[in-house]
Amino acid sequence: KNEVEQSPQNLTAQEGEFITINCSYSVGISALHWLQQHPGGGIVSLFMLSSGKKKHGRLIATINIQEKHSSLHITASHPRDSAVYICAAPLEASNYKLTFGKGTLLTVNP
Amino acid sequence: KAGVTQTPRYLIKTRGQQVTLSCSPISGHRSVSWYQQTPGQGLQFLFEYFSETQRNKGNFPGRFSGRQFSNSRSEMNVSTLELGDSALYLCASSLGQGLDEQFFGPGTRLTVL
Numbered sequence: 001k002n003e004v005e006q007s008p009q010n011l012t013a014q015e016g017e018f019i020t021i022n023c024s025y026s027v028g029i030s031a032l033h034w035l036q037q038h039p040g041g042g043i044v045s046l047f048m049l050s051s052g053k054k055k056h057g058r059l060i061a062t063i064n065i066q067e068k069h070s071s072l073h074i075t076a077s078h079p080r081d082s083a084v085y086i087c088a089a090p091l092e093a094s095n096y097k098l099t100f101g102k103g104t105l106l107t108v109n110p
Numbered sequence: 111k112a113g114v115t116q117t118p119r120y121l122i123k124t125r126g127q128q129v130t131l132s133c134s135p136i137s138g139h140r141s142v143s144w145y146q147q148t149p150g151q152g153l154q155f156l157f158e159y160f161s162e163t164q165r166n167k168g169n170f171p172g173r174f175s176g177r178q179f180s181n182s183r184s185e186m187n188v189s190t191l192e193l194g195d196s197a198l199y200l201c202a203s204s205l206g207q208g209l210d211e212q213f214f215g216p217g218t219r220l221t222v223l
Contacts, residue, residue, distance in 0.1 A: 033211075033212070035214075041216075042200070042214055042215065042216040042217055043200060043202075043214040043217075044214070045211055045212060045213060045214065048210075048211045086152075086153065088153070095166055096166065097155045097158075097166050097168060098143065098145075098155050098212070099155070100152055100153040100154070101152075102152050103152060
């Protein structure tokens with residue numbers, strides 16, 4: 001079982017819809033990263049958070065450390081948001097090596 | 111500030127050869143981490159260097175090695191290449207201590223024939 005799990009694996013939405021991607025982890029962490037990767041592109045760090053909520057433009061990330069769960073929300077989705085979204089956490093159990101979820105492929109149709 | 115740069119961007123090698131990939135971190139960043147990304151395994155941690163010392167290592171065979179220089183630039187080397195080493199190799203830099211935000215380079219796409 002992967003220590004960092006994401007859902008859904010694939011997500012298709014219509015432009016303008018509200019998107020939620022979930023990430024859960026089974027071991028202790030003190031922070032979590034959300035990353036974005038466009039097809040054929042490099043990886044961009046969207047958020048790093050250890051508690052509460054962070055907002056950047058139409059992107060919102062939340063985390064509940066006690067419940068071992070984080071969510072990434074996209075409001076008013078746009079076709080340019082189509083990408084793979086990956087959560088990653090430095091796991092205390094593995095000496096803080098960054099462990100990645102499998103990613104969520106988001107496709108936003110116009 | 112310039113971002114993280116990686117060279118070369120694309121590389122084609124044959125089985126048994128060795129390869130060296132280079133990563134230049136953002137100026138002032140002292141930590142460099144390397145990752146391998148494949149369609150089957152996703153992103154996996156290779157190693158992390160801080161101030162020329164390997165601080166952490168992933169579960170990869172000894173054919174994978176790396177080093178960091180005094181200017182924080184880092185190289186990784188893969189010897190005796192296998193077909194399964196074909197992947198996108200990404201490096202990321204951060205300020206260093208603790209759980210800092212990481213900034214990723216564009217990656218080196220390695221194809222082993």
